[in-house]
Amino acid sequence: MKKFFLLSLGMFFLCGLSLSFAGGGAEGGSSSSAQGGPWVPSKDIEYIIPASPGGGSDLWARAMSNAIAANKLSTVTWVPTNRAGGASAVGYNYMLSQKGNEHVILAAHSGAMVSSYVAGWAQKFEDMVEMICILAFDDVTLCTLTTGPYKDIKSLLKAAQDKPGTLKFGSDQRLNSSQYAYEMLKKYAKADFNYVQYDSSGDAATALLGGHVDVAILNPAECLGQVNAGTFTPVATFATERLSGKFSGAPTFAEIGYPQIVLREFRGISATLGMSEGAKKYYEEMGRKVQQTPEFKKYLETNSFTPVFMGLGESQKYASAEMQKIADLFKEVTKK
């Protein structure tokens, strides 16, 4: 009896073992980095989304991973994995904990990097991840209700200058690029709005639709449906040039005399720290390739992204410089 027990226990162990290998089996396969030649992934890549399902970063990562799979750019799957929370802090800390793991990358968005500079995080984003590439600008616009009193940026700014503290500025969370945009308007255009914080830009758009705020700061993707239907009017863009399509009516701030007011949110890929050069090159190349796929192109177009390519080194430098600029303004604001 005892023998039988031991035997079955052993068999069970084997069962468990094979199970755990079956789980790993999909990820197994030969690693060719050891055989010389360029680095290629030896198992599925964990594509971390530092936000919840359905948000901008989530769609970004899923669109990219689908484009990669549809065009067979990679032998392995890029598995989008949500690690949301703490204004992206959870996702970034996860990246830090995976230091040196070459099969973990992150959907990078400038908003989270702003938070790492100004929201009291223990580390800045450069100390947690390394930028691989920037693939698109996700420009922000100001939108008003078409049926509301403010049809263009001049009348809106004038109202905010004349009656400070009465107009409501719907936005997502504080200590983010949206607040930077708000502070710039205050500093350079002397327009004094009331900052109303919502959980997400989507909620801010809902509030604008209900007439609870006078203006909302939104990415084109977040208001395209409303703009197409004519319920929202884009009155200005924070980009350096006018956007395309339905947004072309909205002037840049330089056009109306405030050249300092510029904000370009960007999206791309970040990697864990301590990744080998070969792996970094691989991801950079994948970024370049995916940008050219018809699926991803279509995604960029429908969401009114502006495609751009900044590779290794360059993207990191650009991101750091932008963040420093934003952090300086926040410092100035909080000093008062």
Place this chain on the structure above:
Amino acid sequence: MFENLSLLFFGFINVFTFDSIAACLFGTVAGVFIGAMPGIGALTGVSVLLPLTFAMNPTAAIIMLAALYYSTMYGGSISAVLLNIPGDTPAICTALDGYKLTEKGLPGKALTTCFMSSFIGGTIGMLILTMSGPFLAQVGLKFGSPELALLILLAMTSIGWLLGDDVICGLFATALGLLFATIGTDQAAGYLRFHFGLPNLMAGISFVPLVIGIFGFSQVIELVTQRGSGERPKIKIKLRDMYLSWAEIKRLLPVQLRSGFMGTFVGVMPGAGGTSASFISYIFERRVNKLGDSFGTGVIEGCAAPESANNAAAAGAFAPLLTFGIPGSSTTALLLGGLMMWGLQPGPLLFTEKPEFVWPLIASFYLGNIICLLVCFAAIPLVLKAVSVSNAVLAPVIFAICVVAAYTTNNSMFDVFFMMGTGVFSYFLKISKVPSAPLLLAFVLSPMLEKYVRQSFDMTRGDPSIFVRGGICWAFILLIFGFCIAPVVVKRVKALRTKT
């Protein structure tokens, strides 16, 4: 309105294609199963299935995901009733009375009540959606932050009714709920608070591991300690018990109708979902129902109210999604993302420009609802077997499910430890007779209150007059005062009567 009916008819004609019906069938069956598994709910289900749908045609794809969404509301009640572990967060209130019914030996009756209420609630929601979806969505938009803050306050004043016999213990539980809710990112300014340097706490405490701990793991402990002491009598289950008598159906119908209407409306409002809908209607029903005082001891009305409300809310959430392209809950936000991926632009134009997409979807709701009901009734004899499994076997099996489910929420081992911690903690609360309902209610509602109050003050730079800005606000304020004063008055009147 008649135009809508003819459009719905057109939708029905289109929904009877092989693709659509297969999608609907798969979605409902998967949804009932996913709903019944503790820890994974509609959100996980939809996000897992979303990538699979990119190859499908958009109508079939959304029919499948929508079916999955509302059928999890059915499934959630199964494990809530049988095992006292809500399959998904909207089923929390169902567990309060449903499991008590199981302990009384009436699990079949509880399940029948749940499914019937789900069906009626869902149908009410769908009818309202068909008839007046765009109008309802307009009304929902009228609810800005101050109105929502007052609505939540109204619900919070009702915590008193949930406190149980011992008010101090109930308040203590409320305080614990608040304590958990304050951990993480603050709702006012976005700063981190009380995270003690732990990245896992920065996002705040996840609701699902908390619920699994409070219900699931503490239930495991109870099963183990009860073993041998003979507290839980072996239940003999007869299928005959699952039928409701005519009198019971008559008793339930007003409850289901009330909760259905209320649930639809809560579902339409921005930011609220099935969980808030079921909480609010459970509290409301407890107040207005004749049997209100015996809620929580195992009455079928206690199952009917939340189940009817959460299904109605699932249907109601589609009103703002289809009318304006704005999500009412995190699951519908995900569906919205799906729409974009399928090449559809959600927005106010969807109804007029894509009737061939919208109306078959709405028609599929009716179809899916009927399939859900049939699937669930067919499953009753099968799932009832779970109750007849001995506690000895049940305990480790439930534990294993709890661990995997807690992990799945955020793919993190931290949640597993947290789940076990809260499980032990809430077991001790249970034997100290501290109720868990106020804790969960405070945990769900207080962050929303904090957020809406902050937004209201943001709008006016600290001027509180915004809370009396319109008719809706005044109505809520009067209700709050009424609800606070009513019990005192009732007590006085009763005291006077006994004197004379």
Place this chain on the structure above:
Amino acid sequence: MNKVAPLVCIPVGLYWIIMGISKYGLWISDGPGGGLFPVLCGLLLIGCGSVLLCRAAKSKEKFFFDRRVFQLVASALAAVLGIYLIGMIPALGIFILLWLRFFEKQPLVKSLAIGAGMALFLFLVFGIALKVPLPLGLLGRI
């Protein structure tokens, strides 16, 4: 035990109040700050905690500790730690097997069937159908 919970809660409530007032702020930039709700929570905790403490001091009710609770929690904790070693699914399967065999004194074949069956079920549902990246433990690294 009845004293332990209030005794823990009172200092926690105090900490919540102090942090709420000093660090997060009751009222910042014309609105309720991040500290308002923690302070409310702290006050409620201290209030209820002290009443419960007084009550516990008066009552003579002996708290009785069930040994089985400790056994369960300890073995459950061991199973969870086992996840780090051999992965989630095998650890839970083995936990079920051992628990049924040695704690509940169930027949071996039954325990084995339930343990392996559950492991297979969880693996199929979570690992395959839901594509959850379940932890593989040290074994998975090999």
